[in-house]
Amino acid sequence: MSAYDRLRPLLEPRVVAVVGVSRQGKQGAVFLQGLLDPGFRGEVYVVNPGATEIMGVPSYPSVSALPKRPDLAILVLPAEPAIAVVRECAELGVPGVAMFTAGFNELGTSEGEERARRLIQASAGRVRIIGPNCMGAYNPRVGIAMFGGMPALPGPVGLISQSGSLVQFIVTALAERGLGFSKAVSIGNQLDLTAADFLEAFAEDPETGVIAAYLEGVPDARRFAGVLRTVAACKPVILWKAGRAAAGARAARSHTGQLAGEFRIWQGLARQAGAVLVRDIEELTDTVVAAAALGGAPASGRQVAIVTGPGGPAVSASDACEEAGLALAELAPSTQEALRRVVAAAGTSVRNPVDVGMVLQGATAVYGEALRIALADSSVDAALVIGGDRSDPAAFAEMLIDARQRSGKPVLYAVGGRFFGGEEHLRRLAEGGVATAPTAERALRAYARLVAARAS
Numbered sequence: 067m068s069a070y071d072r073l074r075p076l077l078e079p080r081v082v083a084v085v086g087v088s089r090q091g092k093q094g095a096v097f098l099q100g101l102l103d104p105g106f107r108g109e110v111y112v113v114n115p116g117a118t119e120i121m122g123v124p125s126y127p128s129v130s131a132l133p134k135r136p137d138l139a140i141l142v143l144p145a146e147p148a149i150a151v152v153r154e155c156a157e158l159g160v161p162g163v164a165m166f167t168a169g170f171n172e173l174g175t176s177e178g179e180e181r182a183r184r185l186i187q188a189s190a191g192r193v194r195i196i197g198p199n200c201m202g203a204y205n206p207r208v209g210i211a212m213f214g215g216m217p218a219l220p221g222p223v224g225l226i227s228q229s230g231s232l233v234q235f236i237v238t239a240l241a242e243r244g245l246g247f248s249k250a251v252s253i254g255n256q257l258d259l260t261a262a263d264f265l266e267a268f269a270e271d272p273e274t275g276v277i278a279a280y281l282e283g284v285p286d287a288r289r290f291a292g293v294l295r296t297v298a299a300c301k302p303v304i305l306w307k308a309g310r311a312a313a314g315a316r317a318a319r320s321h322t323g324q325l326a327g328e329f330r331i332w333q334g335l336a337r338q339a340g341a342v343l344v345r346d347i348e349e350l351t352d353t354v355v356a357a358a359a360l361g362g363a364p365a366s367g368r369q370v371a372i373v374t375g376p377g378g379p380a381v382s383a384s385d386a387c388e389e390a391g392l393a394l395a396e397l398a399p400s401t402q403e404a405l406r407r408v409v410a411a412a413g414t415s416v417r418n419p420v421d422v423g424m425v426l427q428g429a430t431a432v433y434g435e436a437l438r439i440a441l442a443d444s445s446v447d448a449a450l451v452i453g454g455d456r457s458d459p460a461a462f463a464e465m466l467i468d469a470r471q472r473s474g475k476p477v478l479y480a481v482g483g484r485f486f487g488g489e490e491h492l493r494r495l496a497e498g499g500v501a502t503a504p505t506a507e508r509a510l511r512a513y514a515r516l517v518a519a520r521a522s
Contacts, residue, residue, distance in 0.1 A: 069266035073259070076162035076196060077249050077267070078208055079137035082106065083129060085113040085151055086142035087120050094142030097166065097202070098123065099214035106209040109134060113151075129154050138162050140202055145169035145181050152195070153188040162194045164202030165254070172199055172255055182257055189258060200254025201230025204237065206247060207273070221246025221496075222275035222358050224268035226261050228253055228282050232347070236278070239351045243502060244493030245358055248273035256285050262293040269297040275362040278354050280306045295339040302357040302516065303341040306350045307332045342519045352503050352512035359501035360476060365516035367447030369395035371440040372419035372506075373433060375453030379480070380419040383450060383506035390514035394418045401443040408435045422453075429455040434465040441473035448476035448513060452506050463491045467498030478513055480506040 070077075082101060087094035098121055101110050111134075112120045115127035126132050129139060129151060139155055141148045141163055148167040155163055170182040189195055196202055201212040207220045213234055219241050227233045230252035237247055248271060251264055261284050268274045277297065284290040297303055307329065336343035342357075344350045356365075370392050374380040387394055397405075397418050405416035409432065415421040420440055425432045433451065441449050449469075455462040470477040478501045481492065495502055503509035 068270050069263070070268075070270040073162075073194070073263070073267045075137035076164070076194065077203055077205060077251070079162075079203075079210065080108040081111070081134050081136045081138075082108060082210065083111045083113055083132055083136040083139045084123075084142065085129065085139055086147075087112050087114055087125075089114065089117045089120060094140075094166075095121065096213055097140045097142060100211035100216070101209070103214040104206065104209040104211050104216065104218050108137075108208065111136070113139075129160065130158055136160055138164060138203070141165045141167050141198075143167055145198075148198070149181070149185050149188050152185060152193060153190075156188065156190040156192045160193050162196065164196040165198035165200060166202070167197070168199040170198050170255055170257065182255075186257060195258035196251060197254035198257060200228075201233065201252035203252075204233060204247065204250040212250075212252060217241035217246070219246030219493075220273075221248065222273070222362075223247045223250075223354055224264075224271065224274035224277045225250035225279070226253060226264045226268070226277070227251070227280040228256070228261075229280055230254075232280050235347060236280070236350065239347065240354060242489060242492075243351065243355050244489060244491075244496035245355055248275075260284060260286055260290070262286055262290045265290075265293050265297045265303070269301055274301070276302045276304070276354055276357045278304045278306070278350060280308065280350070282309045291335055291339070294335065294341055298339045298341040298519075301362055302360075302519075303339070304344060304350060304353045304357065305332070305336055305341055306344050306346070336519075340519050342515045344515070348508070349512070349515075352508050353515050355496070355503065356476075356478070356501040356509070356512040356516055358496065359470075359499050360516070361499060364520040365448075365513060366475065368392045368514075368517055369445055369447040370510070370513075371395050371397065371443065371446045371449045373422065373437045373440055373449060373451050374419050375422050375424060375429070375433070377421060379452045379506055380421060383452060383480075383510060384419060386507040386510045387450075390511045391518060392510060392514050395443065395445045395447070397440065397443050398445065401439060404439045405436060408432060408439065429453075430458060430462045430465050433462070434469065437466075437469045437477070438472070441469060441475050441477075446475065448478065450478040450480065450506060450509060452480045454482075459488075459491050460494075463494050463498070463500075466495065466500045470499050476501065476513065478503070478506075478509040480504070480509050
């Protein structure tokens with residue numbers, strides 16, 4: 067059985083039981099709502115001995131009393147009762163549990179460590195544990211979420227996170243850029259299933275093209291390093307390593323019980339594996355968008371052509387290009403001559419950056435022809451576009467997509483916040499393989515990270 071097939075019941079469950087939802091719907095309601103809001107495509111049950119239904123969902127006194135064996139049990143219980151339920155699930159052959167329950171090794175006490183030992187003992191190697199101290203799984207295709215109201219947008223991104231709340235933030239941030247998820251999982255303390263397990267699974271998942279991870283630490287450093295090298299060789303892996311400074315390391319220890327490890331070691335690990343190491347959610351989202359636009363293919367090279375209408379942003383982008391370790395491509399004389407036939411004679415430039423000037427009418431056609439000519443130059447590995455067509459943003463988006471697909475080269479687009487016309491156009495650009503970012507500088511830095519990872 068493959069690594070993904072072993073975890074399939076936890077990531078694509080058909081029957082889910084939420085254990086510990088109170089009759090008033092307070093404790094555990096967020097997890098039940100995370101199944102009801104997106105319209106879970108399977109069957110949902112509640113386990114509560116004091117109720118026959120909660121929030122319209124049938125309730126049963128125990129897991130063993132359920133009419134069907136669940137693929138996944140979500141535990142919203144205190145630590146000691148949760149251990150007993152894990153033992154019950156192991157006896158019944160339940161494939162997996164996701165434990166919101168805290169009070170284990172993250173406490174940093176002998177009592178917490180002893181509870182952690184008894185939890186693993188209760189699982190008997192038969193039921194796999196996500197967590198404890200986690201928010202479980204998110205899969206928009208099957209309708210399972212960690213919170214009500216999470217975006218129901220499927221896509222190519224797989225996310226592994228030790229923080230449940232950051233899953234929500236990252237999913238929302240990428241949805242606003244038009245990009246959806248295959249799966250996401252909050253792994254908490256990693257007492258049983260670890261980041262390495264989910265890396266292996268996502269590497270084999272055909273729905274996942276790009277893997278992102280927020281990690282505070284790993285309990286199996288040697289195995290994680292080996293798995294990361296293998297996975298990053300076949301799919302882009304973007305790592306956000308938190309707990310870099312002393313204060314962050316202390317916070318990581320109390321949050322999920324993980325020893326953070328020296329950041330320079332993680333830098334070396336990422337470099338050797340060919341993974342991308344980022345420092346915050348902005349860098350993570352920008353780089354994931356760029357990697358997804360490449361369709362999982364490696365970044366092709368450092369030589370960039372800039373096609374612009376605004377002059378000032380092009381100057382700043384040129385600086386950012388060099389500072390990020392990229393270079394402005396030297397356009398061939400034949401390319402420049404072709405560009406002269408497209409752009410106006412005054413107030414423009416056919417050198418790189420290619421300045422099409424202030425085009426009052428027909429901006430999409432002018433930008434499009436200039437972009438296609440630049441991409442056809444053999445010295446150009448990728449192109450960045452700054453500016454747009456306010457009169458028809460949909461046509462401008464299709465022009466960018468056409469240039470990207472015809473050339474086969476990366477196309478980056480600086481959207482300038484919401485200037486481009488809304489999320490529907492960003493979604494279309496994401497589908498068409500165009501990498502967007504709010505600014506030219508962020509677009510270039512994201513692409514540069516992918517180029518550097520490829521070169522390592």
